[in-house]
Amino acid sequence: xxxxxxxxxxxxxxxxxxxxxxxxxxxxxxxxxxxxxxxxxxxxxxxxxxxxxxxxxxxxxxxxxxxxxxxxxxxxxxxxxxxxxxxxxxxxxxxxxxxxxxxxxxxxxxxxxxxxxxxxxxxxxxxxxxxxxxxxxxxxxxxxxxxxxxxxxxxxxxxxxxxxxxxxxxxxxxxxxxxxxxxxxxxxxxxxxxxxxxxxxxxxxxxxxxxxxxxxxxxxxxxxxxxxxxxxxxxxxxxxxxxxxxxxxxxxxxxxxxxxxxxxxxxxxxxxxxxx
Amino acid sequence: xxxxxxxxxxxxxxxxxxxxxxxxxxxxxxxxxxxxxxxxxxxxxxxxxxxxxxxxxxxxxxxxxxxxxxxxxxxxxxxxxxxxxxxxxxxxxxxxxxxxxxxxxxxxxxxxxxxxxxxxxxxxxxxxxxxxxxxxxxxxxxxxxxxxxxxxxxxxxxxxxxxxxxxxxxxxxxxxxxxxxxxxxxxxxxxxxxxxxxxxxxxxxxxxxxxxxxxxxxxxxxxxxxxxxxxxxxxxxxxxxxxxxxxxxxxxxxxxxxxxxxxxxxxxxxxxxxxxxxxxxxxxxxxxxxxxxxxxx
Numbered sequence: 001x002x003x004x005x006x007x008x009x010x011x012x013x014x015x016x017x018x019x020x021x022x023x024x025x026x027x028x029x030x031x032x033x034x035x036x037x038x039x040x041x042x043x044x045x046x047x048x049x050x051x052x053x054x055x056x057x058x059x060x061x062x063x064x065x066x067x068x069x070x071x072x073x074x075x076x077x078x079x080x081x082x083x084x085x086x087x088x089x090x091x092x093x094x095x096x097x098x099x100x101x102x103x104x105x106x107x108x109x110x111x112x113x114x115x116x117x118x119x120x121x122x123x124x125x126x127x128x129x130x131x132x133x134x135x136x137x138x139x140x141x142x143x144x145x146x147x148x149x150x151x152x153x154x155x156x157x158x159x160x161x162x163x164x165x166x167x168x169x170x171x172x173x174x175x176x177x178x179x180x181x182x183x184x185x186x187x188x189x190x191x192x193x194x195x196x197x198x199x200x201x202x203x204x205x206x207x208x209x210x211x212x213x214x215x216x217x218x219x220x221x222x223x224x225x226x227x228x229x230x231x232x233x234x235x236x237x238x239x240x241x242x243x244x245x246x247x248x249x250x251x252x253x254x255x256x257x258x259x260x261x262x263x264x265x266x267x268x269x270x271x272x273x274x275x276x
Numbered sequence: 277x278x279x280x281x282x283x284x285x286x287x288x289x290x291x292x293x294x295x296x297x298x299x300x301x302x303x304x305x306x307x308x309x310x311x312x313x314x315x316x317x318x319x320x321x322x323x324x325x326x327x328x329x330x331x332x333x334x335x336x337x338x339x340x341x342x343x344x345x346x347x348x349x350x351x352x353x354x355x356x357x358x359x360x361x362x363x364x365x366x367x368x369x370x371x372x373x374x375x376x377x378x379x380x381x382x383x384x385x386x387x388x389x390x391x392x393x394x395x396x397x398x399x400x401x402x403x404x405x406x407x408x409x410x411x412x413x414x415x416x417x418x419x420x421x422x423x424x425x426x427x428x429x430x431x432x433x434x435x436x437x438x439x440x441x442x443x444x445x446x447x448x449x450x451x452x453x454x455x456x457x458x459x460x461x462x463x464x465x466x467x468x469x470x471x472x473x474x475x476x477x478x479x480x481x482x483x484x485x486x487x488x489x490x491x492x493x494x495x496x497x498x499x500x501x502x503x504x505x506x507x508x509x510x511x512x513x514x515x516x517x518x519x520x521x522x523x524x525x526x527x528x529x530x531x532x533x534x535x536x537x538x539x540x541x542x543x544x545x546x547x548x549x550x551x552x553x554x555x556x557x558x559x560x561x562x563x564x565x566x567x568x569x570x571x572x573x
Contacts, residue, residue, distance in 0.1 A: 008371050010537055014378075018385050019368070022443065025388075027411060031403075043409040085295040092291035104292070111303055113508040115555055117528055118548035119306030121313060121541050125320075126306065145302045148295060177287040206393030208510060213536060224395040228514060231399045240409075243399065250396050258391050262384055265391075270457035 028251075031244035039240045043136070054245035062233065064246045067226035071205060074140045074222060078204040079197050081144035085171065086151040087193070091181050093152070094159040099103055105156070106148040122222050124213055136258050140212065151196045154268075158192030159185065169269040195268035198261050205254065311552075319476035332546035342547070345527045346554070351436060352443065352508045352526065353558070357500050359444040360451055361493070361564065368455035369485065383456075387449030392444070394507075398514030401442040405429050420433055428518050432543050435524045443504075451496045458489035487568075494566045498559055505555045527551050 015179070032054055033036055035045040059065040092098075093105045123142070132138035162185055172179050186193075208224035215221055221229070227250055234243040258265070284341045314332055338344050367386060371379040389397065404411045405428040413425040428438040460483065470480050486493070509528025512518060518525040518533065525533075527547055535544025 006374075008377060010374050013366065014370060014376065014382050015445075017363075017448075018382060021385055021389060024404055024411065024457065028400055028403075040409055043414055045410075085298065088291035089295045092288055096291075096326060098288060104296070108299070111299075113555075113559070114307055115502075115548070115551050117506055117531060118310040118552050119410055119534050121312075121545050121548065122306040122309035123302065124536075125541075126301070141298070145298050148299060177283075178290070181291075186469065202391050206391075206395070208393065208395050208514075209532075224393055227393075227395050227399060231402070231514070244403075247396055247399060251392060254391050254393075258388065266383060266387065266453060270453055270460065 025251075028244055028247050032241065032248045034241055036238055036240050039244075053240035055249065057239065057242040058246040058249060060228070062230045062239075062242055062246060063218060063221070063226055064230065064249050065220045066149070067223045068249060070136060070220060071223040074136055074143060074211075075201050075204040077137070077140035078143035078147075079201045081141060082147050082151055082200050083193060083197065085144060085148050086155060086196075087186060089148070090152045090155040090159055091185055094156045095162075095164075095185070106245060109153050112153070114148045120210070120213055123210075126185075127214060133214060134220055136215075136220060137213055139211060139222075140204075142210060143207065146210075147200045149201060151200065153193045154196040154199075155189060158189040160185070162188045194261075194264055198257075198264055199268070202254070202257070277453035278298060288570060291329055310548050313542055315547045316542040318540075318547075319540040319542050328542070332543050333469075335543065336546055336550065342527075342550070344522055345525045345530045346550075348524060349508065349526045351506055352440060353501050353504045355437075355440045356443055356447065356508075359440070359515055360447045360500055361497060364448050364451035364455055364496075365401070365493070367452045368459055369481065371452070371457050372459045372487075379466060379547055383398050383453070386452055387400050389450040390448040392446070394510045397442055397446050398511050401445075402429065402515050404507050405438055430520055432520055432523050434517055435520060439508075439511060439515060439524055442515075447500070451500070454496055455489060455492055457498055459485060462488045490568050492561075494568075497566065498562055501562060502555055505551060505558070527554075 030046060033050045033052075034054075037246040038045075038047060050220055053214075059068075089108075093101050127133050127135075127138055129141075130138075130253070166184055166188070167180050170184050171177075175183070206224065207222070208228070211225050212228070215225060218226075218229075230239075230246050232242055234240060315327060315329060315430060316325050317328045317331070355420060363535055367382070370376055371382055376382070403409070407413055407425070407427040407430075410428075412428060416422065416424045426434060444558075461564050466484050466488070475483065506528065507533070509526045512524055512529045513532065514528050516524045518529045527550060531544050531547040531551070534540045
């Protein structure tokens with residue numbers, strides 16, 4: 001009997017929290033198919049007819065479509081650039097001991113503790129002077145650099161476990177250090193690269209404030225900025241259905257991504273905790 | 277290894293220099309320059325940049341909204357640390373030690389809000405609090421508590437607590453996973469010997485689990501503080517824009533307003549320095565308070 005009671009006592013909070021997480025999401029999905037009138041008259045019910053008009057309206061009239069593509073662009077480019085910056089640096093810091101390698105590693109780590117907010121104003125003017133405002137390439141590069149310290153942090157623990165003998169054998173066979181890095185070491189730390197890239201991609205996909213500051217024309221906007229605009233407009237035009245549809249469009253790729261990589265994310269997080 | 281010194285240095289340069297240069301240009305320089313800018317009165321046009329020394333700082337001390345923003349930021353910090361730590365610790369223990377069969381399901385569901393963007397979370401919760409069609413008022417009405425309904429985000433006293441709820445909602449999963457990692461690493465033998473000694477589950481929790489995952493608890497709390505001081509304003513900006521009045525203004529949203537809406541970039545930079553200083557001081561104090569003898573197992 002006590003076992004039953006403790007079992008129930010544990011499960012009730014778990015069930016309540018699941019409902020608190022899942023119910024708003026279901027409500028959002030259902031709302032995306034409702035007309036404005038229906039959202040107001042019966043906010044709790046299922047839609048009478050499933051119409052996709054809200055999605056069309058969000059995608060076309062509120063430019064969620066173009067911002068969706070812009071977001072894919074900065075997410076992919078940012079993730080790739082971040083790896084291109086981080087992999088050689090991590091290798092040099094972790095495997096090639098040299099004077100100052102530890103200092104440099106700590107500089108990168110320490111920068112994670114400093115609030116980025118402080119740098120936004122100068123960053124804005126720096127890009128303005130370089131003529132790189134409102135430029136999706138520049139935004140991707142800024143994203144990539146901003147995640148370099150975190151990526152180095154993740155990759156270094158994986159690189160530390162690559163056996164040194166492999167590198168030495170390849171070098172004896174006459175392979176250049178560049179070859180050793182890209183053909184031997186990089187494939188060996190695939191798991192680390194995937195973990196870091198998943199987390200970076202999610203960060204870039206969701207980023208809002210740097211995009212808000214560094215982009216200027218509506219055609220360049222990323223999803224976060226465009227959704228915020230849509231949210232403000234929806235209140236004036238009472239385009240609630242379109243706003244729900246926009247939210248769904250912004251969330252669905254993340255849900256698919258999460259469904260595919262869920263194991264990696266959870267594993268990466270819990271293992272990272274063990275090391276930390 | 278057949279490799280000349282020159283080749284070695286060339287390779288090191290190839291590995292380190294491009295990244296380091298970009299890091300200095302896009303991360304280090306803006307931060308340092310942010311501190312420097314706080315000494316100027318500047319509307320953004322390079323021509324009229326006037327050195328004013330510590331005038332911005334003096335202005336900040338007399339700015340009532342700054343006081344409000346600091347209070348609100350720490351309201352976020354304290355409620356988030358307490359709310360997130362209690363819930364995520366409970367969930368972490370429940371899902372690792374209490375033999376819940378559906379644990380993997382909960383783990384996946386609870387982490388889900390962590391991968392959603394703050395914009396989406398903010399807009400969604402704006403809806404949830406919406407006075408006419410929102411879930412909160414709808415729920416209260418349906419259970420007969422109609423007198424409790426109110427325009428949550430438009431209310432002077434309820435706007436700030438209403439913002440904390442989604443912040444906790446969105447944060448639980450990450451810290452639950454971090455703590456689960458720590459708990460799964462505790463050797464089973466610890467609990468077995470405690471059981472033989474007749475320790476209750478409650479005692480085992482306080483005497484074994486908590487001390488052994490203290491490093492994770494400490495890291496989590498410090499991480500919540502840093503991310504809260506530097507990130508809470510995104511939710512504020514989206515859900516209330518600092519309103520009603522300046523009731524929910526936090527330092528970050530005030531910085532954005534001053535710099536990018538009122539074009540007082542010098543003063544904005546000063547608020548940035550304040551955020552930096554308060555973050556560092558708070559973390560230092562926490563390091564000191566949370567210090568504990570390291571427990572080995």
